[in-house]
Amino acid sequence: MLFYFRHxxxxxxxxxxxxxxxxxxxxxxxxxxxxxLYWLIRALFIxxxxxxxxxxxxxxxxxxxxYFWDHRRILNKFxxxxxxxxxxxxxxxxxxxYFPKQDDDEFRFQVIYDCIVRNTDQYNKSRDxxxxxxxxxxxxxxxxxxxxxxxxxLLSQITPIAKRMVSFKVWRDSWLEMDRVDKxxxxxxxxxxxxxxxxxKGRSYIVLFILxxxxxxYFLHLLYIVYQIFCYELVxxxxxxxxxxxxxxxxxxxNGFLLFQSAMLLACTIMxxxxxFHSGLxxxxxxxxxxLDKSRHHNGKQITRKDVLNLGLIYRQHNKLSYYVLHDDKxxxxxxxxxxxxxxxxxxxxxxCELIVEDIPAQTEFVFIVIVVLHVITGVIPFMALAHVSNAxxxxxxxxxxxxxxxxxxxxxxxxxxxxxYERLMHGKKIAFTFGYLERST
Numbered sequence: 001m002l003f004y005f006r007h008x009x010x011x012x013x014x015x016x017x018x019x020x021x022x023x024x025x026x027x028x029x030x031x032x033x034x035x036x037l038y039w040l041i042r043a044l045f046i047x048x049x050x051x052x053x054x055x056x057x058x059x060x061x062x063x064x065x066x067y068f069w070d071h072r073r074i075l076n077k078f079x080x081x082x083x084x085x086x087x088x089x090x091x092x093x094x095x096x097x098y099f100p101k102q103d104d105d106e107f108r109f110q111v112i113y114d115c116i117v118r119n120t121d122q123y124n125k126s127r128d129x130x131x132x133x134x135x136x137x138x139x140x141x142x143x144x145x146x147x148x149x150x151x152x153x154l155l156s157q158i159t160p161i162a163k164r165m166v167s168f169k170v171w172r173d174s175w176l177e178m179d180r181v182d183k184x185x186x187x188x189x190x191x192x193x194x195x196x197x198x199x200x201k202g203r204s205y206i207v208l209f210i211l212x213x214x215x216x217x218y219f220l221h222l223l224y225i226v227y228q229i230f231c232y233e234l235v236x237x238x239x240x241x242x243x244x245x246x247x248x249x250x251x252x253x254x255n256g257f258l259l260f261q262s263a264m265l266l267a268c269t270i271m272x273x274x275x276x277f278h279s280g281l282x283x284x285x286x287x288x289x290x291x292l293d294k295s296r297h298h299n300g301k302q303i304t305r306k307d308v309l310n311l312g313l314i315y316r317q318h319n320k321l322s323y324y325v326l327h328d329d330k331x332x333x334x335x336x337x338x339x340x341x342x343x344x345x346x347x348x349x350x351x352x353c354e355l356i357v358e359d360i361p362a363q364t365e366f367v368f369i370v371i372v373v374l375h376v377i378t379g380v381i382p383f384m385a386l387a388h389v390s391n392a393x394x395x396x397x398x399x400x401x402x403x404x405x406x407x408x409x410x411x412x413x414x415x416x417x418x419x420x421x422y423e424r425l426m427h428g429k430k431i432a433f434t435f436g437y438l439e440r441s442t
Contacts, residue, residue: 009268013116029098040087050077078354089343093262096336114194115272123207126186136179178204195276202279213268274385281392284314295406390432397425
């Protein structure tokens with residue numbers, strides 16, 4: 001998977017689900033595991049010089065230990081602890097995504113596969129013709145140009161500036177509103193398998209998020225390659241430039257790629273799953289509230305037969321989405337998120353110790369501050385999204401009691417179903433992703 005960084009998120013999930021268990025799959029990822037274990041052992045040996053440099057004078061025999069020892073003002077013991085924790089995080093990512101426990105009858109990444117792979121495939125199948133796309137863009141450009149002329153009369157007289165601003169807005173909104181797909185075909189026919197009632201807006205956001213994540217991933221990979229080439233040129237005339245150095249440099253580059261890709265895979269799978277759950281639940285909650293409001297606005301008019309059928313659909317879909325969350329949490333995410341938290345929290349603490357305790361140069365201090373901020377943001381946002389999913393699941397319970405008063409006696413079956421749902425939402429197991437022993441993400 002190392003060289004599929006142009007569309008890494010899509011290709012990674014397709015590779016994990018479609019090729020799981022094959023000989024090539026096992027060989028590839030066992031090699032990843034071995035290289036990471038080597039990296040971990042290497043870092044542990046380097047850490048010995050910080051424990052007792054006189055008893056473990058490894059810098060006399062090992063060029064990597066010598067480099068750390070010569071730059072120990074920056075590459076101090078806190079830095080080594082962070083490196084060890086990051087390596088352990090990489091090992092955890094490899095275990096979570098590439099060596100999951102698979103049931104006999106189903107694979108546990110089907111929800112993520114449906115969000116990332118199947119939804120993207122359905123988007124590609126629903127692509128509109130070039131003529132229709134050009135017509136949509138032309139019509140949008142004319143409408144925006146007329147609106148811009150009405151709102152900004154002075155700027156509209158400066159033709160180059162006005163044209164550039166309108167063109168940019170057309171390009172932006174054409175992506176956000178998915179002008180490049182046949183909306184009816186995408187929403188009504190080419191549906192997701194596990195989320196058939198996900199809204200067009202939610203599915204569009206998933207596609208755009210994956211496309212954006214792949215673009216960012218591609219750019220950062222190129223940046224990393226350029227940086228490694230520059231570093232290679234710095235050491236190619238060194239006395240230590242031997243075969244062992246070439247091997248270790250290759251391993252370092254490979255493991256660095258893998259660590260970055262694992263972090264991207266973790267964040268993107270969580271965020272895409274959030275979009276699928278949230279869009280489906282928003283649609284169901286909105287439908288439920290609209291049925292209730294319609295009855296209220298018609299002077300207490302009783303619920304119709306058609307509305308009861310829709311209520312049954314909402315109940316079944318709510319239960320199905322709840323099962324996806326509880327099943328995925330138990331078999332995929334709970335223990336993994338728990339171990340991620342155990343690794344992530346010490347990284348932040350160590351970074352703060354680095355900034356508070358150690359006397360480091362101002363430039364290095366700025367780099368560490370940036371790392372702290374990025375680490376907190378990338379760690380908090382996905383977990384806040386999971387908590388938002390739990391809130392969307394329980395939002396319907398505030399409207400169940402008023403709905404029960406509107407149902408007729410001959411709809412006793414529906415009333416009993418929503419009594420059961422209300423009881424589960426109030427006193428049953430919380431529908432949420434959990435962090436192992438740290439309990440729920442709410």
